[in-house]
Amino acid sequence: MKAKSISGKSPEEIQLALNTSLVDGFTPTVAFVFMSVKQDRKAVSEILARHNIDIFGATSCGEFVNGNQSSGEIAILLLDLAKDAYSILFEEIGMESMEETAKKVANSALSLFANPSLIVCSTGVTPSSELFDGIDLVHELSAALGKEKIFFGGMAGDDFNLTGTAVFTKNQETDHGLIAIVLDADRVSFNGMAITGWKRLGISRKVTQCKGKLLYTIDDKPAVDMYLNYLGKGKEGENREFDVLNELSFYYPFIVERDNGEDILIKSPMSIDYEENALVMDMEMIEGEKFWFAIPPDFDIVQEITDEASKVREELGQDADALLIFSCAGREPALGPLVTMENEGLAEIWNSPMAGFFTYGEFGRAKNCGQNFHSTACCWVALKEK
Structure with missing residues (x-):
């Protein structure tokens, strides 16, 4: 699997960056899109759709790719993953319970692949501007999938406004729901960790x-x-x-x-x-x-995060094809430049294209622990096609 990360301050810049990425024959099938609520989601989606690229999207409180951290902009990770190795699910919660929504996602994932792993993004606030219940989502989704199944991800942001977030695909969007990309874990290795440091x-x-x-x-x-x-x-x-x-x-x-x-x-x-x-x-x-x-953590948090990632990398004995990072929106104001050092350090260890965003909550496994909801965490996941 080949991956490239691109970024821009407008849909027009994304179009130019995408064109440049395709010059060498790169043909991405799916894009992880993290972008400010101020940006035109429809325009960016149409640009990617014209190239038949599937979209896994979430609004952000800031976004980043290799070598660039921004606020109010657009960050995208492009992958040429085989179409039969993944599927994107979209669920609007509406009047349904979290249990019902989680079961729908879990049943779909388990019907798609015998051994699924998931990347999940939910909205970050409800339509009434309350924080989305990430604890309930993780509990219900973990119970429905089975405790041994792994998923990582985060809750969408809205530039710290706490008034309205969104998750979206190529042709669907919701302000109260979730999206998941289901991966065939027999074909795509999936390694990650969540660390807070407080x-x-x-x-x-x-x-x-x-x-x-x-x-x-x-x-x-x-x-x-x-x-x-x-x-x-x-x-x-x-x-x-x-x-x-x-x-x-x-x-x-x-x-x-x-x-x-x-x-x-x-x-x-x-x-x-x-x-x-x-x-x-x-x-x-x-x-x-x-x-x-x-x-808050001091400088040693960067060392802790990169050391733990290095151990996983050494055990696997191989680089990643792509890296996603879901970092709490509170880390940037609390840690300042250390956050950039975390993200860039992880990308360097895995030697891969990277993209991520600042979230209102994170989903993933801490070291030696089960599936949990986190706050203030740096949550990363490395992907490698087998």
Whole structure:
């Protein structure tokens, strides 16, 4: 399988880049398209469709290919994968439950190939501008596919607006649903990993009062006061203009241990509900749940991610044909240039064309763990046609 990555600031630039990529006889069959909501998805889809290229697309909070990281632009990974080695599925959730939607995708995948692997992208926010329930999706899809089946991916973004995201194919699009590319794992090897890197800060804490995504008290103390005071921002408690998400949460989320104790889940305060005097979380907290305040990784996170990828690469003894990266939108503001170093380092290790985007949540397996939903993770997957 041959792959090439292209990027551009407009559909016109994508047309030029695509034309250049085809000069040597390269004939891609499928494109992973990650692009800003500001860009013209229809125009880009029509450009690719004219060359009979299938599309797996998602809107982004920033996008990247080898040597270029952008915001508000378009990133594409082109593959000449055999048509009978993959299939693209599209599901609009609408009034269906997550369980029903996941079963549809799983049943289709299992009917297509005896040994399927999937790359999955969901929308990132619901039509009511709530964050999409990535935990439920991963749980239901993993249960329907079987625990041994592997999938990686992420939730679409919208340039941090949190108002509307989309996933799309060559001729379908939804603001509440998911797409999946199902690969025949007997013909395409599929290796990946999700790593967060955030570290515990201080002692463990306990959720003592919460309701849904509203967190009222931590260790029987007002959650808003404790969070702000602990991080030296207590004076902001009465400032209704204070942006909790951008000022604090990207850097200092909460670490929750998963049940197996070998992996963590990051949960983040999104805002303050001043009427309820509560933190509004991105995911529900559970009364009695133990967690830690957290601090972002330092330079060693790049080494950790590339070291783990190197071990996988060495065990396989071969480069990848293509590399996809789903990196949390919170990593870029929290880690700055380290994010670029992560992405470029992974592409260098796998010696392959790469594309990815900044997401509202990631799907994949952490080291020695099962299928999970992640937040603040760098989630990569390397593909190699056998």
